[in-house]
Amino acid sequence: MREHHVDVAIIGSGTAGMSAYRAALAHSPRVLAIEGGPYGTTCARVGCMPSKLLIAAAEAAHAVAEAGRFGVYIDRPARIDGAAVMARVRSERDRFVGFVTEAVQAWAPEHRLQGWARFTAPQTLEVKGHDGELHRVHAARIVIATGSEPHIEPAWSAALGDRLIRNDELFDWRTLPQAVLVLGTGVIALELAQALHRLGVRVRVLGRSQRVGPLTDPALQALARELFSSELALSLNQATPHLRREGDEVLLELDGRVERFDFALAAAGRHPLLAGLGLEHSGLPLQADGRLPFDPHTGQVGNSPVFIAGDANGERELLHEAADEGRIAGDNAGRWPDVRVRPRRAPLAIVFSDPQMAIAGRSHAELQAAGTPFLAGQVSFADQGRSRVMGVNRGALHIYAEVGSGRLLGAEMLGPRAEHLAHLLAWSVQRGDTVQQMLDSPFYHPVIEEGLRTALRLLQRDLRMGPPPVERCLDCGPGA
Numbered sequence: 229m230r231e232h233h234v235d236v237a238i239i240g241s242g243t244a245g246m247s248a249y250r251a252a253l254a255h256s257p258r259v260l261a262i263e264g265g266p267y268g269t270t271c272a273r274v275g276c277m278p279s280k281l282l283i284a285a286a287e288a289a290h291a292v293a294e295a296g297r298f299g300v301y302i303d304r305p306a307r308i309d310g311a312a313v314m315a316r317v318r319s320e321r322d323r324f325v326g327f328v329t330e331a332v333q334a335w336a337p338e339h340r341l342q343g344w345a346r347f348t349a350p351q352t353l354e355v356k357g358h359d360g361e362l363h364r365v366h367a368a369r370i371v372i373a374t375g376s377e378p379h380i381e382p383a384w385s386a387a388l389g390d391r392l393i394r395n396d397e398l399f400d401w402r403t404l405p406q407a408v409l410v411l412g413t414g415v416i417a418l419e420l421a422q423a424l425h426r427l428g429v430r431v432r433v434l435g436r437s438q439r440v441g442p443l444t445d446p447a448l449q450a451l452a453r454e455l456f457s458s459e460l461a462l463s464l465n466q467a468t469p470h471l472r473r474e475g476d477e478v479l480l481e482l483d484g485r486v487e488r489f490d491f492a493l494a495a496a497g498r499h500p501l502l503a504g505l506g507l508e509h510s511g512l513p514l515q516a517d518g519r520l521p522f523d524p525h526t527g528q529v530g531n532s533p534v535f536i537a538g539d540a541n542g543e544r545e546l547l548h549e550a551a552d553e554g555r556i557a558g559d560n561a562g563r564w565p566d567v568r569v570r571p572r573r574a575p576l577a578i579v580f581s582d583p584q585m586a587i588a589g590r591s592h593a594e595l596q597a598a599g600t601p602f603l604a605g606q607v608s609f610a611d612q613g614r615s616r617v618m619g620v621n622r623g624a625l626h627i628y629a630e631v632g633s634g635r636l637l638g639a640e641m642l643g644p645r646a647e648h649l650a651h652l653l654a655w656s657v658q659r660g661d662t663v664q665q666m667l668d669s670p671f672y673h674p675v676i677e678e679g680l681r682t683a684l685r686l687l688q689r690d691l692r693m694g695p696p697p698v699e700r701c702l703d704c705g706p707g708a
């Protein structure tokens with residue numbers, strides 16, 4: 229048994245753990261970063277980056293398929309080479325992973341330990357090292373940055389065995405399969421199902437409820453359901469699907485018919501990866517839902533010298549949040565007991581589907597639950613000038629502002645280039661901009677942002693803070 233005495237131990241060297249390491253190191257050289265799996269982070273290895281690489285291939289295929297709408301014809305039938313698609317996904321992914329791995333390997337060797345950590349007592353961890361040794365780590369402070377794992381219904385794995393896959397396996401495919409059943413209708417499900425569908429894979433998406441994607445505004449949720457079901461085979465309200473395996477095939481029995489797939493992809497949400505950490509020995513207060521209670525402004529778990537960051541806390545399972553939370557937790561672990569409160573950024577979440585979806589600032593559901601007096605300004609992209617020009621005129625934007633002050637509180641959107649509009653909106657929410665301040669900002673012509681201006685003008689009128697907007701306003705430019 230090798231003994232280690234450190235000021236800060238960090239469990240997990242993903243995005244949150246890496247930023248916690250850098251922040252803690254500013255306070256003490258006695259920092260130990262423990263990683264059980266491969267270096268490279270979930271985001272780069274099996275998350276954000278490979279999924280966007282697959283989507284990029286799907287966008288190329290879709291552009292070819294849609295070119296005829298513009299009078300551009302590709303005479304030969306387009307051919308999708310699944311092996312080439314997956315080769316690019318893997319090689320670009322490996323490049324991103326390489327940068328991350330290099331960064332970790334540049335850390336001092338005495339700062340790194342590879343093996344799975346578990347608590348054996350408060351402030352004491354045991355690690356079965358990849359070096360074959362057993363390590364005991366006595367840490368004055370600990371950062372838990374263990375990430376998350378997909379939710380798997382036991383019935384699915386019992387029925388399907390290794391034909392039930394997670395996002396991790398998908399990005400290692402050597403070629404594209406014929407058919408995939410996607411379990412879930414959330415972010416991962418929609419991004420991957422649509423990409424696979426556009427790359428020629430037969431896809432069915434099963435939802436346990438009516439919900440499609442993360443938007444909470446009822447009108448936008450209904451629009452999302454309509455738009456995605458017009459392209460994808462969506463089967464909703466399937467809480468207990470009839471699944472079985474025959475040889476290497478997944479069989480789904482639905483409405484008296486049997487459909488066959490090569491794989492079923494579990495995309496039914498993710499939960500903090502805390503099982504196996506021996507939390508029962510940690511002295512930490514566990515909530516009934518198995519999560520650790522923590523302060524999002526400090527990362528601190530209760531009053532303990534333990535901090536939690538990233539997907540492990542189960543709050544905002546996003547890359548930029550993991551990086552921020554890691555920095556906050558690592559800094560506070562380093563400076564303990566002088567724990568500092570840090571402001572958080574305005575919420576921002578984007579789904580890279582087509583049309584994209586985004587929530588900036590507070591969602592419709594959050595505003596309603598808080599009882600905040602607010603009004604919504606709305607615009608449809610169906611008739612929006614630049615969106616029509618580019619043939620991407622599907623979706624709508626709803627922006628929410630506080631009654632009385634006109635301050636922008638949040639927005640939800642389903643539509644073209646939502647990733648860019650959502651950034652502008654989140655920045656305005658964070659600055660505390662009013663609808664008037666946003667309207668005073670420049671709007672170019674012809675751009676998709678002109679749709680935002682229409683929504684702002686309508687909202688300004690409804691807040692009784694401005695005149696009714698001019699119908700088909702000419703100085704706004706045609707189609708604005």
Ligand SMILES: Cc1cc2nc3c(=O)[nH]c(=O)nc-3n(C[C@H](O)[C@H](O)[C@H](O)COP(=O)(O)OP(=O)(O)OC[C@H]3O[C@@H](n4cnc5c(N)ncnc54)[C@H](O)[C@@H]3O)c2cc1C
Pocket residue numbers: 239240241242243244245262263264265266269270271274275276277279343344345346373374375376395416501504505537538539540544545546547548550
């Ligand atoms: C398919 C997919 C697509 C995504 N796309 C996006 C996107 O486009 N944009 C976005 O913002 N977010 C996206 N995300 C979410 C984003 O990837 C995560 O929020 C982020 O990676 C979380 O970082 P983390 O540091 O908390 O966890 P991780 O990067 O998973 O790091 C946790 C680390 O802890 C290690 N660990 C766990 N337990 C132990 C233990 N007991 N001992 C030692 N080590 C341990 C793990 O091996 C792992 O390396 C996506 C996620 C998925 C799955």
Ligand SMILES: NC(=O)c1ccc[n+]([C@@H]2O[C@H](COP(=O)([O-])OP(=O)(O)OC[C@H]3O[C@@H](n4cnc5c(N)ncnc54)[C@H](O)[C@@H]3O)[C@@H](O)[C@H]2O)c1
Pocket residue numbers: 379381411412413414415416417419435436437439441442467495496497498544545546577578579580
């Ligand atoms: N573009 C991005 O930023 C991006 C992309 C992918 C993932 N992520 C992050 O990863 C997280 C996890 O993604 P996700 O898509 O797994 O989760 P999600 O919360 O977006 O969706 C979960 C889906 O699973 C369904 N579901 C839950 N339990 C089920 C059950 N027992 N049976 C059937 N369906 C069930 C839900 O109804 C929902 O449709 C996201 O919340 C997001 O934070 C982000």
